[in-house]
Amino acid sequence: MRNAFAAAITELAAADERIVLLSGDIGNRLFDTFREQFPTRFYNCGVAEANMTGMAAGLALSGLRPFTYTITPFATTRVIEQIRVDICYHDVPVVIVGTGSGLSYASLGPTHHSCEDVGILRCFPNLTVLCPADSAEVGPALEASLTLPGPAYIRLGKKGEPAVHASRPTFEVGKGIVMREGSDICLLGMGTMTSIALTAADELASRGLSARVVSMHTVKPLDEALLADAFSRFRAVAVVEEHSVIGGLGSAVAEWLARRDGRHPPLVVCGTPDAFISESGSQQWMRERCGLTGPAVAATILARLGTAT
Amino acid sequence: MMNASNLAVIAARVRARVVEMSHEAGTPHLGSSLSCIDLLVATYWGPLRIDPKHPLDPDRDRFILSKGHAATALYVTLAERGFFDPALLDTYDTDGGALPEHPGLQCVPGVEAATGSLGHGLPIALGMALAARIQRRPSRQFVLMSDGECEEGSVWEAAMFAPAQKLDSVIVMVDYNKWQATGRSDEIMALAPLAEKWRAFGWDACEVDGHDMAAVLAAISREPDGSGRPRVIVAHTVKGKGVSFMEDDNNWHYRIPTADEVRKARVELGQPEVRA
Numbered sequence: 142m143r144n145a146f147a148a149a150i151t152e153l154a155a156a157d158e159r160i161v162l163l164s165g166d167i168g169n170r171l172f173d174t175f176r177e178q179f180p181t182r183f184y185n186c187g188v189a190e191a192n193m194t195g196m197a198a199g200l201a202l203s204g205l206r207p208f209t210y211t212i213t214p215f216a217t218t219r220v221i222e223q224i225r226v227d228i229c230y231h232d233v234p235v236v237i238v239g240t241g242s243g244l245s246y247a248s249l250g251p252t253h254h255s256c257e258d259v260g261i262l263r264c265f266p267n268l269t270v271l272c273p274a275d276s277a278e279v280g281p282a283l284e285a286s287l288t289l290p291g292p293a294y295i296r297l298g299k300k301g302e303p304a305v306h307a308s309r310p311t312f313e314v315g316k317g318i319v320m321r322e323g324s325d326i327c328l329l330g331m332g333t334m335t336s337i338a339l340t341a342a343d344e345l346a347s348r349g350l351s352a353r354v355v356s357m358h359t360v361k362p363l364d365e366a367l368l369a370d371a372f373s374r375f376r377a378v379a380v381v382e383e384h385s386v387i388g389g390l391g392s393a394v395a396e397w398l399a400r401r402d403g404r405h406p407p408l409v410v411c412g413t414p415d416a417f418i419s420e421s422g423s424q425q426w427m428r429e430r431c432g433l434t435g436p437a438v439a440a441t442i443l444a445r446l447g448t449a450t
Numbered sequence: 451m452m453n454a455s456n457l458a459v460i461a462a463r464v465r466a467r468v469v470e471m472s473h474e475a476g477t478p479h480l481g482s483s484l485s486c487i488d489l490l491v492a493t494y495w496g497p498l499r500i501d502p503k504h505p506l507d508p509d510r511d512r513f514i515l516s517k518g519h520a521a522t523a524l525y526v527t528l529a530e531r532g533f534f535d536p537a538l539l540d541t542y543d544t545d546g547g548a549l550p551e552h553p554g555l556q557c558v559p560g561v562e563a564a565t566g567s568l569g570h571g572l573p574i575a576l577g578m579a580l581a582a583r584i585q586r587r588p589s590r591q592f593v594l595m596s597d598g599e600c601e602e603g604s605v606w607e608a609a610m611f612a613p614a615q616k617l618d619s620v621i622v623m624v625d626y627n628k629w630q631a632t633g634r635s636d637e638i639m640a641l642a643p644l645a646e647k648w649r650a651f652g653w654d655a656c657e658v659d660g661h662d663m664a665a666v667l668a669a670i671s672r673e674p675d676g677s678g679r680p681r682v683i684v685a686h687t688v689k690g691k692g693v694s695f696m697e698d699d700n701n702w703h704y705r706i707p708t709a710d711e712v713r714k715a716r717v718e719l720g721q722p723e724v725r726a
Contacts, residue, residue: 161584181584184615189607192573196611199577202563204508205584207577223604226567227574231555 142297142333143171143240145276149283150208151175154182157287161200163193165211167240190215194223194237201233206287212246213239213255213296221261228292229265236286237294242272242332243383244413244431245299247424251417259331260388262294263361269293269314272332272390274356275305281312282358289314298333305336305356317364323353326442327371331357331382331390337428338381340435341442348443350376360390363397372398372405379409379442383433386412409445411438452495454663461491461663464530465692466721467539468522473712475543477551481690481702483523485627485660486594489685490515490527492666493592493623502532505559509587512562512578516571517596517625518552525549525558533560569602571595572622576608579617590619592670598630601639606651613652616678621670622653624682625660627689629700645684653682660685693718 151174154160161182162175176183186193190211197207209216216239217224228235239258246253263270269289273282279297286293310318320335326345330338335356342352353375355367371378380391391410398408413431428434432441452460464487472480494500499511515524522542529536538558541547548557552566563574575591582589599605612620626644628635636642648655654675658665669683689703690696693715707715716722 192607195573196577199574203581
């Protein structure tokens with residue numbers, strides 16, 4: 142996804158002179174083409190994310206369209222104060238891009254994991270939160286962020302994520318993309334977990350359950366029409382996210398649900414636990430531990446429906 | 451540009467109104483506001499290229515009050531300078547009013563950034579400086595910070611970035627009144643030697659008496675020396691400056707003046723007529 146980001150931002154910058162890229166001393170060589178083509182619009186801001194984030198606000202207050210880019214925890218939770226005050230309070234069109242979200246940097250340890258970012262950031266007024274599902278959604282997400290009057294956060298994986306789209310999808314902020322239709326279960330994938338949701342749907346199909354799968358790329362604002370439809374006609378709605386079960390898409394859906402009257406089918410939230418994963422291990426190992434594989438997600442849903450064997 | 455003695459008259463008028471607003475609204479930070487008023491007046495009637503009739507001119511210089519707790523000093527300065535009707539000052543800190551205790555986002559024309567949390571103004575100004583460079587605009591960026599504010603790490607992140615990019619359109623003023631909310635700023639943190647710290651970070655640093663209007667004007671009006679170094683003026687000031695019984699008394703970080711104290715202060719400032 143980071144290569145897709147570098148390609149997309151370079152292409153967009155050619156057409157839009159307002160785009161400025163601020164990097165927090167990562168992406169060695171990743172932005173060589175961007176730097177070559179737009180030498181006055183790329184700044185390596187060093188290991189100083191607070192300053193990078195504040196400068197982005199200053200650039201935006203002057204009419205430019207800055208993007209900040211670094212590893213997710215350093216682009217987000219490290220600089221929560223600057224995001225809140227400089228970007229969200231000023232309501233300026235800065236795009237914060239976090240790379241290696243969730244457990245993408247599993248082996249680097251909890252300092253490099255980000256399973257709380259969405260929970261914290263979606264509290265802030267004015268901020269749009271986007272979690273593209275694969276490389277094909279990255280370019281459209283960037284383009285969409287440029288049409289917004291205010292700030293956005295784009296949560297990326299790292300590299301080599303499975304493609305869920307065969308071609309460039311139609312991407313609209315606040316509108317989930319239906320990947321597959323189904324009639325029994327509705328699976329809402331956040332970001333790169335959409336591919337896991339698709340695998341879970343295959344598992345469910347083998348158990349005789351038909352599942353709809355949605356790339357719920359916009360966590361804020363929520364696609365309320367899609368949710369209303371899902372809770373009106375499926376036996377269960379399940380969120381799959383590489384994020385803590387506290388604060389992520391599952392929480393956002395639960396908050397929405399809590400404001401509604403009447404009975405509704407169960408909401409199943411498959412996310413990371415309220416714990417730091419301090420053992421060493423790969424992303425795959427950590428996903429397995431957290432129950433974030435296709436079979437594990439299917440099993441959680443079946444257990445909730447009381448049909449597990 | 452006005453001469454120094456004319457500016458001193460304006461500064462006395464701003465001080466008198468600031469003291470009054472603290473009393474009327476019952477709001478603190480009076481000592482902190484009084485210490486930086488000469489710096490504000492010198493900048494707004496001195497080198498700052500702004501036109502109150504065109505407050506959003508993209509070529510304008512930017513002024514950011516990074517020590518947002520001196521909001522009344524900024525509001526009165528902007529009103530005096532013609533950015534808005536001084537009658538609006540009467541609504542300071544009232545329910546539903548436009549003028550909060552820390553400058554809100556574009557709450558009145560002339561306020562370039564919402565401040566209040568310390569250590570934010572300089573990074574924002576550096577972003578504006580980069581923007582001016584990218585857009586080939588002549589704008590300069592003036593930032594007024596407090597000494598206590600220099601304890602924030604973000605200040606030094608920015609201090610390290612600006613010289614690397616040769617952002618010499620940036621002019622920082624540090625209101626070095628030697629006090630922060632609860633004690634001496636040189637004792638709570640190892641702030642001194644402050645000018646040397648900035649110099650070591652690659653800035654063109656000078657020290658002035660922050661109440662010597664001519665000296666302040668000269669320091670902030672000086673053209674960049676061609677080295678690309680951004681400039682910082684460490685202005686030695688007195689907290690509560692201009693009112694004898696407030697000067698260098700840190701109780702006035704939070705104390706609210708009584709009606710009688712306002713009268714005495716106005717007399718000392720040569721502005722005896724108290725508002726109805």
